[in-house]
Amino acid sequence: MPPKTTDLADDSDIDEPVADETASSARRVVAAYATDADECRMLFSMLGITPGDAS
Known part of the structure; x- marks a missing residue:
């Protein structure tokens, strides 16, 4: 049985900025x-x- 979509990911960290690299x-x-x-x-x-800058 496939997992429930609520079991796949925790959406609480979606708004965190990604690292520059x-x-x-x-x-x-x-x-x-x-x-x-x-x-x-x-x-x-x-x-x-x-x-942004594509350095």
Whole structure:
């Protein structure tokens, strides 16, 4: 039997900011796979990261 969706994750930590290094890596991956700038912005938003310096 599959687990209940309430058993899968604790949503209490969703609003925590991600580390700068993690966000930078996520930006590179999203930018590489997004089909256009709008999709890239949407995915950044969904991940809770903002477009920033791609250092």
